[in-house]
Amino acid sequence: MVTIAGAALAAWLWLLAAQGGFWRTDVRLPRTGREPAVWPSVAIVVPARDEAEVLPVSLVSLLAQDYPGRAEVILVDDGSTDGTGELARALSARHGGLPLTVTSPGEPPAGWTGKLWAVRHGMALARERGAPDFFLLTDADIAHRPPSLRNLAAAAVTADLDLVSQMARLRVRTGWERLIVPAFVYFFAQLYPFRRINRPGGRTAAAAGGCVLLRSSTAASARVPEAIRQSVIDDVALARAVKRSGGRIWLGLAEQVDSVRPYPDLGELWRMVSRSAYAQLRHSPALLAGTVLGLALIYLVPPVAAVGGAVAGAWPLAALGLAGWAVMAGTYLPMLRYYEQPLWLAPLLPYTAALYLLMTVDSAVQHYRGRGAAWKGRTYSRPEPERAAARDAAAQDSTPV
Structure with a gap:
C-alpha cells in the first residue's frame, strides 16, 4: 500500500x-488590443432539437449581438416536436436584431449524427447566400452576451486563428451541479490542456462544441463536417480535423458565453x-x-x-x-x-x-446493451470502419442538401 x-x-x-498547467484557469480569449480593419461576415449556425425551453434566453442573446459586420442566425430545427421552430420565429419577430432563418434538414441519413447533419445543412444554406467568412457553431442552450461575437471575430482575425472556441460557463446552482459541473471542466482540461492545444505546431487538439468560431475556408479544406460526420464527440473531432489540415486553433474558458441548460439532479448529470x-x-x-x-x-x-x-x-x-x-x-x-x-x-x-x-x-x-450515445430519441452505434466512412462521405459530398 x-x-x-x-x-x-x-x-x-x-x-x-x-x-x-491544466489546473490553471487564466486561458481566456486572446486580446491584441486591435480590431479588424474590415469585420468579417459571420453565419451563426444553431442546431436545435426540442429546445423550446431554453430558446427564450439563448436565441434572443444571439439576435441581440452587437456586431459591426454582416451576421445572420440560421437555426436548424432538427425534427423537434415541441414547437422549437415556431418559437424561434416568434422570438425573432418580437425582439428583432440579427436576421433569423429557421430551416429543417430532415432526418439524418445513415452514418451521420443528427447534430452534424443539421450543422451541414446550416453551413450549406449560408454558403448559398454568399459564402460567409466565418461560421459560429453554437448549441441551442448557449447564451452569448452582446459583445461575444465581436470579441470572437476580433480574436480570430487579429491573432490569425482558424478556429476559436470557448468552453461555456455551465450552470451551477443545485447541490449536484456544484459537485459535478466544475469537475467536468477540470477533467476535460486535464485530458486536453488548453496551453498545449493553443501551442502552434502542438499535437493536442480539442474544442468546446457549444461555441466554435470556424473560418469558412478552413472548414472547406478540412472537409468539415463531412470528415467527422459520425463523431459523437464532435467538438474534439472538429478540432483535430482543422489541425490536421494545417489550421491554427485556440480553446479557453469563457467570460461572456454561458450554458442555460439546467441539470437539477444527479440523473440528468449522469x-x-x-x-x-x-x-x-x-x-x-x-x-x-x-x-x-x-x-x-x-x-x-x-x-x-x-x-x-x-x-x-x-x-x-x-x-x-x-x-x-x-x-x-x-x-x-x-x-x-x-x-x-x-x-x-x-x-x-x-x-x-x-x-x-x-x-x-x-x-x-x-453501449453493449445497444443504448449507448443516446440523445433526444436517437442512439448512435459505434462508428463504421474508417475506410467505409471515407467512401460514403465522398459519395455524400455530391448529395444536395
Whole structure:
C-alpha cells in the first residue's frame, strides 16, 4: 500500500509539473488590443432539437449581438416536436436584431449524427447566400452576451486563428451541479490542456462544441463536417480535423458565453456524462480498463491511504496519501474559484471522481446493451470502419442538401 500511495503521489506531482498547467484557469480569449480593419461576415449556425425551453434566453442573446459586420442566425430545427421552430420565429419577430432563418434538414441519413447533419445543412444554406467568412457553431442552450461575437471575430482575425472556441460557463446552482459541473471542466482540461492545444505546431487538439468560431475556408479544406460526420464527440473531432489540415486553433474558458441548460439532479448529470464517455474511449474495453485503473490510482488511492493509514497507525502511508490528496485538492481550487463555488468542495474531488468512474463504466454497459450515445430519441452505434466512412462521405459530398 505504501508503494501504491507513493505511485499516486508521484503521478500527481508529474501532473502538476508536466501536464500543460491544466489546473490553471487564466486561458481566456486572446486580446491584441486591435480590431479588424474590415469585420468579417459571420453565419451563426444553431442546431436545435426540442429546445423550446431554453430558446427564450439563448436565441434572443444571439439576435441581440452587437456586431459591426454582416451576421445572420440560421437555426436548424432538427425534427423537434415541441414547437422549437415556431418559437424561434416568434422570438425573432418580437425582439428583432440579427436576421433569423429557421430551416429543417430532415432526418439524418445513415452514418451521420443528427447534430452534424443539421450543422451541414446550416453551413450549406449560408454558403448559398454568399459564402460567409466565418461560421459560429453554437448549441441551442448557449447564451452569448452582446459583445461575444465581436470579441470572437476580433480574436480570430487579429491573432490569425482558424478556429476559436470557448468552453461555456455551465450552470451551477443545485447541490449536484456544484459537485459535478466544475469537475467536468477540470477533467476535460486535464485530458486536453488548453496551453498545449493553443501551442502552434502542438499535437493536442480539442474544442468546446457549444461555441466554435470556424473560418469558412478552413472548414472547406478540412472537409468539415463531412470528415467527422459520425463523431459523437464532435467538438474534439472538429478540432483535430482543422489541425490536421494545417489550421491554427485556440480553446479557453469563457467570460461572456454561458450554458442555460439546467441539470437539477444527479440523473440528468449522469446522462450528460455517460452518453458519450465510452465513445471518448473509442469503444475500447482495454482503454476502459486502463481508465478505471488510472482513475482509481490517481483519485481514490490518496484519500483511502490517508484515512486508512491514520486509522491503522501506519503513518508513512497516511502521510503519502495526505500529500497526494492535498496536491489534488490544490489543483482543483482555481476551477472552483472560476465557478465561484465554496473552496471546501476541493477535498471532495475523490468522491466526484468515483461518480465519474461509475458513469464511465455505465456508458460502456449501455453501449453493449445497444443504448449507448443516446440523445433526444436517437442512439448512435459505434462508428463504421474508417475506410467505409471515407467512401460514403465522398459519395455524400455530391448529395444536395
